[in-house]
Amino acid sequence: MDRWILFTAVLLAAAAALHGARYLSRGKRSRWTVMWMLGSFACQFIVLGLRSELRGSCPLGDIGEMFIFASWALTMCYLAVGSVFRLSLLGVFTAPLVCFLLSMALVPGMLESNPLSANHIDGWRESHAAFSVLAYGALGLAAVSAVMFLVLDQQLKEGDFAKGLFRNLPPVNELGLVVRRLLWLGLFLLTLGVISGLVMKASGDSQSRHLFAAAGQWVAYLLLLFISAWRGLPLKRFAIATVILFFCSLLIFALL
Template sequence: MREVSKEGMGGGVDRWFLILAALFTAFGGVMGMLTLKHGRRSRWTLAWMALGFVCLSGFLWVRGEARGACPLVGSGEILAFLAWSLTLFYLVIGPTYRLSLLGVFSAPLVTAFLVGALAPGMWVNDPQRVEGTNGWQETHSAMSVLGYGGLALAAVAAVMFLVLDKQLKDHHLTSGLFRNLPPIRELLISIRRLLWAGWLVMSVGIVAGFRMPHGQDVHLHLLAALGVWLGYALLIGVAQFRGLAGRHLSIGAVGLFIVSLSVFVFI
């Protein structure tokens, strides 16, 4: 992504929102892991993630006011928006399906996104206003990254499935992690629903992408997003109509997420 401005590395309100969000999610993840180590579930991970979400929402609001548009200019803002969308999906899906450990597994990924967003070369200290915004382009960018947050959470749930599957095969049936992980069937249902949810939201972004003005850079980004969309469509289609073992579906969800992450960060 092309950066608008890279003047200075000092902090502003928006930067402190990201720092606080990173601290909240990191603390929630660490405390959750320590609690899990003693064979108990962390009841506070949801609260720490919710605090991180509030800070991320504050960042998007402040940054959006400065940009005069959806804050998705440059890799740093994309990573922050991705962290926000992943956390949003967790707050909706986790408590609904009683996947309390999803926050413990999600927190490190959210924290990594935020640390990356704040890294030198990623962070833009003096954001400039975006001129000539287009509604279709804004919708394409926002819905594509929002949908990718759901796909990221599907990858997190897939990691949980693979961990549980390995513990079952190794007969580690008395460990604290095994006792607190949800049933393997519930994890599979959640992975499928998250893949569908993320893919459908991304589909809205793809449709909007074809309606927006197409410059050379925009054309490249749209093609990359379309490639990600088609990759997930293939995975979902095979799982839906041909059937995939839970392990293969989980490996596919994790692998496709890792490969496609470069689309939103480096292209």
């Protein structure tokens, strides 16, 4: 049952991407993009609830659940940040990434059919996993915003001002500010995850690989923000680095 609901979430996210792109090509914005994403978010929430009941703990026991949790966090950040910063177009760029993450979770073998129920719950371990994945939601949205910046920057260089995409994108400086704020939010959440992981490790937990990976990503993002603030990194290089770091993060955790 959870796979059918997950498949529905993929379809709703795909509808958001296609519907938004069609309106965008006409130089218009569609409020239905948010509605499709809300539906996908609700389906993801239901799937996570079902998996949580099966495990008796936070549903982060396999790669498939990590993909779903990351997609849920990304969608939640979009629904919150999109309204705060008035970036309605963000959904058109976010929906394809949500589709990708959820589709990866549907690949056979990613989700355990009959996961073992937890005998006991380690609060620090649960906090480490939850904060880390929530951080990837914010960092993923920062990467999506960075892609929007790169698209807008390319159109400005080409002098292509007639397309609907250009007319609907926010100003360059505003996008750069959004990327920075999302990175700081992601870094804050990742800091909480690393701290929880350190306490977890001190209590004898063996999940050291994920902790080292999270700590490595924390250092990388901190360096990026520090260099940007100290050396005045150009926005284009800053955006490219944001996208590369996020996809490297996905690759590392997929390999773990």
